[in-house]
Every structure is written in structure tokens, then in C-alpha cells.
Amino acid sequence: MKLNDTLRRVTERIQERSAPTRAAYLARMAAQRDQGPKRAHLSCGNQAHAYAAMDDADKSKLAESSAGNIGIITAYNDMLSAHQPFEHYPDLIRRAAREVGGTAQVAGGVPAMCDGVTQGQPGMELSLFSRDVIALAAGVGLSHNTFDSAVFLGVCDKIVPGLVIAAATFGHIPAVFIPAGPMPSGLPNDEKARVRTQFAQGEVDRNALMAAEMASYHGPGTCTFYGTANTNQMLMEFMGLHLPGSSFVNPGTPLREALTLAAAKRALAISDLGNDYTPTSAILDEKAYVNGIVGLNATGGSTNLLIHLIAMARASGILLDWTDFAEISEAVPLMARVYPNGLADVNHFHAAGGLGYMIGQLLQGGLLHDDTLSIMGQGMALYTQEPKLRDGELTFEPGSKDSLNEKILRPCKDPFQPTGGLKRLAGNLGAGVMKVSAVAEERHIVEAPARVFHDQDEVKAAFRANEFTTDTVVVVRYQGPKANGMPELHSLTPLLSVLQERGLRVALVTDGRMSGASGKVPAAIHVSPEALDGGAIARIADGDIIRVDATNGTLDVLDAAALEREPVLADLSAHQHGLGREMFAAFRNHVGTAETGASAI
Structure with missing residues (x-):
């Protein structure tokens, strides 16, 4: 061929x-x-x-x-x-x-x-x-x-x-x-995800969550x-x-x-x-x-x-x-x-x-x-x-010339979707990527006011305080390789999924990473240049209208005047020490950009 x-x-x-x-x-x-x-x-x-x-x-x-x-x-x-x-x-x-x-x-x-052990923890x-x-x-x-x-x-x-x-x-x-x-195979992954969502909403206790996790990772x-x-x-x-x-x-x-x-x-x-x-x-x-x-x-x-x-x-x-x-x-x-x-x-x-x-x-x-x-x-x-x-x-x-279960594996000429679902996004906020293969098509474009955070724990606190009541683009910045080693922010997935299930249009924009298990919430990740490197993401403020568009491959703040602001600086001192982070200062100081592989060697 x-x-x-x-x-x-x-x-x-x-x-x-x-x-x-x-x-x-x-x-x-x-x-x-x-x-x-x-x-x-x-x-x-x-x-x-x-x-x-x-x-x-x-x-x-x-x-x-x-x-x-x-x-x-x-x-x-x-x-x-x-x-x-x-x-x-x-x-x-x-x-x-x-x-x-x-x-x-x-x-x-x-x-x-x-x-899986370090998700949401300093070790990440x-x-x-x-x-x-x-x-x-x-x-x-x-x-x-x-x-x-x-x-x-x-x-x-x-x-x-x-x-x-x-x-x-x-x-x-x-x-x-x-x-x-x-x-x-253990507990089905969708059942594990359901229990995580229930726990995030306070519908089940930690014992139920632990039982589900242990049955999945067994x-x-x-x-x-x-x-x-x-x-x-x-x-x-x-x-x-x-x-x-x-x-x-x-x-x-x-x-x-x-x-x-x-x-x-x-x-x-x-x-x-x-x-x-x-x-x-x-x-x-x-x-x-x-x-x-x-x-x-x-x-x-x-x-x-x-x-x-x-x-x-x-x-x-x-x-x-x-x-x-x-x-x-x-x-x-x-x-x-x-x-x-x-x-x-x-x-x-x-x-x-x-x-x-x-x-x-x-x-x-x-x-x-x-x-x-x-x-x-x-x-x-x-x-x-x-x-x-x-x-x-x-x-x-x-090997088999036929799929033995077309609900799982389909032929090349009759796929689940015609494209692979990895999108490069580029606009006045910089360049990023989004995995859309698990995101419903009607959620490929989200345009909403920004809510800006410098730490994933701040997002969790805002969620627990019921502060997300309208469509929102959650911006979590100063998560790039130079800032704090570019941790995965997978622990935000259950919270954002809950908001989405409540009928809100939500998206995540971050210079950090999501898990390899990134799922149904649209997430513009690896945004580069990162905030600590002078990226435009450092100039966004609460209320700025952001458009995350995986259909056309764009990532923009709609009022370009926002980019004329001085960048907001974050206090990163808490990320410099503890659980070995002090030993990795040389890596943070010499690491390359996400676009070039985020390598320090």
C-alpha cells in the first residue's frame, strides 16, 4: 500500500x-x-x-x-x-x-x-x-x-x-x-471513576473510595x-x-x-x-x-x-x-x-x-x-x-486479521473517529496541546471567563466553597517545568468532571501537565511559554474571556489588551523545598521548554 x-x-x-x-x-x-x-x-x-x-x-x-x-x-x-x-x-x-x-x-x-502515588502530592x-x-x-x-x-x-x-x-x-x-x-482486570475503570466523582461531591465516604481504588489497583x-x-x-x-x-x-x-x-x-x-x-x-x-x-x-x-x-x-x-x-x-x-x-x-x-x-x-x-x-x-x-x-x-x-470486539478495536477504514484526537492549539496565549479523543464534540470549543489560580489546591478549595457556578475556564499557571517541575494535575479531573455534569461549560488551561488518563474535560495543557518564562498566561486575570477551540486549533484571550498588563508573579517558595525538591533546583534552572521536550540534560 x-x-x-x-x-x-x-x-x-x-x-x-x-x-x-x-x-x-x-x-x-x-x-x-x-x-x-x-x-x-x-x-x-x-x-x-x-x-x-x-x-x-x-x-x-x-x-x-x-x-x-x-x-x-x-x-x-x-x-x-x-x-x-x-x-x-x-x-x-x-x-x-x-x-x-x-x-x-x-x-x-x-x-x-x-x-499514581504522587498525584496531587509534592512528590509529583x-x-x-x-x-x-x-x-x-x-x-x-x-x-x-x-x-x-x-x-x-x-x-x-x-x-x-x-x-x-x-x-x-x-x-x-x-x-x-x-x-x-x-x-x-479488576474493578472496571468507569466504576472507579464513578466512585471518585461521588467522593468529590461528598456522596460517599473515604472508606468507599479506598475500597474502589484497591479493587481497581489490586x-x-x-x-x-x-x-x-x-x-x-x-x-x-x-x-x-x-x-x-x-x-x-x-x-x-x-x-x-x-x-x-x-x-x-x-x-x-x-x-x-x-x-x-x-x-x-x-x-x-x-x-x-x-x-x-x-x-x-x-x-x-x-x-x-x-x-x-x-x-x-x-x-x-x-x-x-x-x-x-x-x-x-x-x-x-x-x-x-x-x-x-x-x-x-x-x-x-x-x-x-x-x-x-x-x-x-x-x-x-x-x-x-x-x-x-x-x-x-x-x-x-x-x-x-x-x-x-x-x-x-x-x-x-x-495475528488476528479481524477485530474480535469492534466496540473496543475497529478497522482502519471504519474507525471510531477519522482523526487521532491530538490537537495543537496556538494563539495569543501561546502554544499548547489537547487530547480530544475522549472529549464530547460539543465540548471542543469553550468560551468563558477565566478563573486564575497558582496552585491546584486553590482550585480544590474553591470547588469545596461552591465558587464555580457559571461557565468557567480554570487557569492554573506557574505549573511549568521551570516553576515547579511541571506536575500532572490529574487530581483536578474529578472536580472539573462534576462541574461539567452540573451543566457548566468548563475547560482547563495550564502550563502544567494532565495525566496520561486525561479524559472528558477539555484541557489545554503544556502551554508554552510557561508563566515563569514570560508567557502570556502570566497576564491573564479573573474575568478575562478565554476561547479554547480544539476545532480550529486556537487558544486566545479575546481582549488582546489583557496582554499589555504586567505579568503577575507567583510566590513559588513553597515549591522549592521538601520531599527532595531542594535537590532539583539545578533541573528547574536549566530545563528546556515543553515544546522541546522539557529536558534538563
């Missing part, structure tokens, strides 16, 4: 824009490879330190330089349900490596925080910066320069983007990402709604760093273990010691990132990736911008309805045909680059396969 004209045009534009930086990056990667297997350049003392804790058989293999050595970067901790299964993965990876004559070592651990102000910390920590682990390939164990919001940044930086060695899989594995964590897993398949069909296989199953073993063996098979060398730098090219953006739109994925993908691409020498996302969104249909864009969870999505079916449909529609390289080889058709266990052996077989 001929490639869609929009995808072709956007890809060519990205390639042209990125030509100097991409060429310099690839030259660095080639120079690294030219040095050959790195252990040859280590002294005997270097090597003795690196192998001291290994058993004698593994030491002998490495001392003779005949075996491939996998560096394991793990984000394991047992506080994150999604990462708890990784506890025993290093043992599986070592076992798999030995079965094919190789070795494996844990090269390093990286931090992994749970945004460290969340975005944790991505850069993860990249740096992974870099420290791989800097020992004794690994022929790497495997990365991570799932959730900032973890995978941080790991990809590190994998791209060390792009001369192959990288395989190994997921943990989603927890089995065991090891990724949360089952389609937020940033599961969007990350989708991306790793669309961009060729997972084994096909591996993203949404539940933890603790025989198939999950078989996929982990196979992924480790694949990491060795594509190292520079063999005949199938596949460095990460060759996989993560402009076409791979475009395929990732296609997947983001086709699945209705997390708005957080509008920041993360830009940062990931820059580590690969590739320059993306929000216009690329917006134009691709107009060309790619929304094919999935997974909560918060529908009632199903990711287990239901996977059972309906999942990513293999979707990739096959997009290829038929000319909506994916079909010639990209992956850890499996050449061509996206490899990712239409699904893994099966046959007599205890892992095989990859053709």
Missing part, C-alpha cells in the same frame, strides 16, 4: 530539519562501533573488577572474550505494581544468556516513581525530572563499557522515556526492552487503563524495541516467562559479535518516531508522550515538534476505545486483537512506514505476529 501523503510529507520534513544533528549523531555511533567489542580495550585490572562476582564459568567466557555479555538496566522496585515482576528477571536473563553461550550482568538500577514535582535522572543513571551503568548489548526493564510513565534516552545515547550497542505486562502488573505506562508499551512495539505481541501479556504466566527468555537471547543475537548486528541507533530513526506518533494517535494514547517523544528523539539526533504530531493526528484514525476513551481496559484490547491487528490494519491503510528496522529484523509486518506457546516452545504466528 502506498504511504499516506501526510506521513510522507511529515517524515521528509523531519528528515530535512534533523539532517545536521542526525548526521553528527550517527557519526558518533559509528566511531563507537569502530572501536570493536569493548572488553578488548579494558585492562586486565578493569576486567577483573568487572567479573569478580561472577561464577567461574562466566568468568572464563568473558576472559576469553568469546561470549556476548548483556548489560541489564533495571527499574525494579516492589512499590510499583508494574515493576514488581522485574524482581526475578535478571535470573531469567542470565539463564537465557548461558543457554546460548553468553553472560549477563545487572549493569545498574534506575529510580522508578509511581505517579519531581516526576518529570525523574525521566532525566533515569537516563543519567542508566548511562552510569552502561559507562563500564563491558557490554555487547543491553536489556532495559521498565514500564511506567517517565521510566521508559528515560531508558530510551539512555539507549539512544549508547546507540552503538543493541537494546531490547522487556515489559512486565498488565495486571489482570496486584502485580501495569495499571489496566490506557495511560502513559501502557502508551509506553505500545510505543516500544511500534518503534521496534519489544518482541512482537509482548506488551500486554500478564505477569506470572508461562508465556510472559518465555518472552523474557527469548528477548534476552535476541539481545545477544543482534550484538556486534555475530552476523546480525542491529544497533539501537539504526532502529530509532525518523521513520520509527513517525510510526510511534501514528500509534499514539491510533490508540488514543497519553498526552505525556507529546513531551517524551520529543526528548527521546533528540537523544537520537532527531528534531520533532508539535506540528508534526498535529498533522499526523489529522491523517490517522482513532481505532481503539480503551479507558479513559472507552469502557474497556488494556486486557480487553489485547484480547480483541491488540497491537498486532492494529499494526496490520495501519499497514494496509498506508499509515505506517513498513520498511523500518527492529530488533526482529526489517519490516513492520513482523509486528502483526503474536506469540504462542506450543508444547512449551515459543512461536510467533500470524
Whole structure:
């Protein structure tokens, strides 16, 4: 099938824009490879330190330089349900490596925080910066320069983007990402949301809320709604760093273990010691990132990736911008309805045909680059396969050519909506983005007086005092990366949903983020320039009429005279200390804009 004209045009534009930086990056990667297997350049003392804790058989293999050595970067901790299964993965990876004559070592651990724990809490102000910390920590682990390939164990919001940044930086060695899989389905997500709304209105007590939350988040594995964590897993398949069909296989199953073993063996098979060398730098090219953006739109994925993908691409020498996302969104249909864009969870999505079916449909529609390289080889058709266990052996077989539930997953030619639902907004308030795939069409345009806040707790207090009685655009500013680390404001969603259900037209405008589970309330987020950087959002006052228009892609204050005011300054002192925030001052002082990936490295 001929490639869609929009995808072709956007890809060519990205390639042209990125030509100097991409060429310099690839030259660095080639120079690294030219040095050959790195252990040859280590002294005997270097090597003795690196192998001291290994058993004698593994030491002998490495001392003779005949075996491939996998560096394991793990984000394991047992506080994150999604990462708890990784506890025993290093043992599986070592076992798999030995079965094919190789070795494996844990090269390093990286931090992994749970945004579900920190939502609405001070710790959320460290969340975005944790991505850069993860990249740096992974870099420290791989800097020992004794690994022929790497495997990365991570799932959730900032973890995978941080790991990809590190994998791209060390792009001369192959990288395989190994997921943990989603927890089995629990309390339906729409029922959980209903209880949250009831609690926000005082209709149920905290015991009822806790019971609902515990029934929803109930065991090891990724949360089952389609937020940033599961969007990350989708991306790793669309961009060729997972084994096909591996993203949404539940933890603790025989198939999950078989996929982990196979992924480790694949990491060795594509190292520079063999005949199938596949460095990460060759996989993560402009076409791979475009395929990732296609997947983001086709699945209705997390708005957080509008920041993360830009940062990931820059580590690969590739320059993306929000216009690329917006134009691709107009060309790619929304094919999935997974909560918060529908009632199903990711287990239901996977059972309906999942990513293999979707990739096959997009290829038929000319909506994916079909010639990209992956850890499996050449061509996206490899990712239409699904893994099966046959007599205890892992095989990859053709996936379903039909959706098994069209209420969840629809064909490319008969989608839920013709566009992906990610909108770039631009106007006299700056540039921002909105996810509209879960927002009712009649709410795509909101024009109402502003109510301005400098803290999400102020919004909650105003709600409890019943101060929202008319149509309102809630403006929460000084939430950008320079101000306080750009926290998610997801804890405002139940309150704004209540106002919407009362018949009010409401919208959120913020230089902060919303959750990957952004839902039915229109939210213009990532507004840039941010307030602390001189953005127009700092000049808005209560009562100014703001128009948030996702139909035409605009974000404006209607009385341009408002922009002549002096910016209102916020007292940010309370956000500089406590729960580690004082240690991240350097990040706040050096971070880039949301439009450029909000990175401090």
C-alpha cells in the first residue's frame, strides 16, 4: 500500500530539519562501533573488577572474550505494581544468556516513581525530572563499557522515556526492552471513576473510595487503563524495541516467562559479535518516531508522550515538534476505545486483537512506514505476529486479521473517529496541546471567563466553597517545568468532571501537565511559554474571556489588551523545598521548554 501523503510529507520534513544533528549523531555511533567489542580495550585490572562476582564459568567466557555479555538496566522496585515482576528477571536473563553461550550482568538500577502515588502530592514535582535522572543513571551503568548489548526493564510513565534516552545515547550497542505486562482486570475503570466523582461531591465516604481504588489497583502488573505506562508499551512495539505481541501479556504466566527468555537471547543475537548486528541507533530513526506518533494517535494514547517523544528523539539526533504530531493526528484514525476513551481496559484490547491487528490494519491503510528496522529484523509486518506457546516452545504466528470486539478495536477504514484526537492549539496565549479523543464534540470549543489560580489546591478549595457556578475556564499557571517541575494535575479531573455534569461549560488551561488518563474535560495543557518564562498566561486575570477551540486549533484571550498588563508573579517558595525538591533546583534552572521536550540534560 502506498504511504499516506501526510506521513510522507511529515517524515521528509523531519528528515530535512534533523539532517545536521542526525548526521553528527550517527557519526558518533559509528566511531563507537569502530572501536570493536569493548572488553578488548579494558585492562586486565578493569576486567577483573568487572567479573569478580561472577561464577567461574562466566568468568572464563568473558576472559576469553568469546561470549556476548548483556548489560541489564533495571527499574525494579516492589512499590510499583508494574515493576514488581522485574524482581526475578535478571535470573531469567542470565539463564537465557548461558543457554546460548553468553553472560549477563545487572549493569545498574534506575529510580522508578509511581505517579499514581504522587498525584496531587509534592512528590509529583519531581516526576518529570525523574525521566532525566533515569537516563543519567542508566548511562552510569552502561559507562563500564563491558557490554555487547543491553536489556532495559521498565514500564511506567517517565521510566521508559528515560531508558530510551539512555539507549539512544549508547546507540552503538543493541537494546531490547522487556515489559512486565498488565495486571489482570479488576474493578472496571468507569466504576472507579464513578466512585471518585461521588467522593468529590461528598456522596460517599473515604472508606468507599479506598475500597474502589484497591479493587481497581489490586496486584502485580501495569495499571489496566490506557495511560502513559501502557502508551509506553505500545510505543516500544511500534518503534521496534519489544518482541512482537509482548506488551500486554500478564505477569506470572508461562508465556510472559518465555518472552523474557527469548528477548534476552535476541539481545545477544543482534550484538556486534555475530552476523546480525542491529544497533539501537539504526532502529530509532525518523521513520520509527513517525510510526510511534501514528500509534499514539491510533490508540488514543497519553498526552505525556507529546513531551517524551520529543526528548527521546533528540537523544537520537532527531528534531520533532508539535506540528508534526498535529498533522499526523489529522491523517490517522482513532481505532481503539480503551479507558479513559472507552469502557474497556488494556486486557480487553489485547484480547480483541491488540497491537498486532492494529499494526496490520495501519499497514494496509498506508499509515505506517513498513520498511523500518527492529530488533526482529526489517519490516513492520513482523509486528502483526503474536506469540504462542506450543508444547512449551515459543512461536510467533500470524495475528488476528479481524477485530474480535469492534466496540473496543475497529478497522482502519471504519474507525471510531477519522482523526487521532491530538490537537495543537496556538494563539495569543501561546502554544499548547489537547487530547480530544475522549472529549464530547460539543465540548471542543469553550468560551468563558477565566478563573486564575497558582496552585491546584486553590482550585480544590474553591470547588469545596461552591465558587464555580457559571461557565468557567480554570487557569492554573506557574505549573511549568521551570516553576515547579511541571506536575500532572490529574487530581483536578474529578472536580472539573462534576462541574461539567452540573451543566457548566468548563475547560482547563495550564502550563502544567494532565495525566496520561486525561479524559472528558477539555484541557489545554503544556502551554508554552510557561508563566515563569514570560508567557502570556502570566497576564491573564479573573474575568478575562478565554476561547479554547480544539476545532480550529486556537487558544486566545479575546481582549488582546489583557496582554499589555504586567505579568503577575507567583510566590513559588513553597515549591522549592521538601520531599527532595531542594535537590532539583539545578533541573528547574536549566530545563528546556515543553515544546522541546522539557529536558534538563
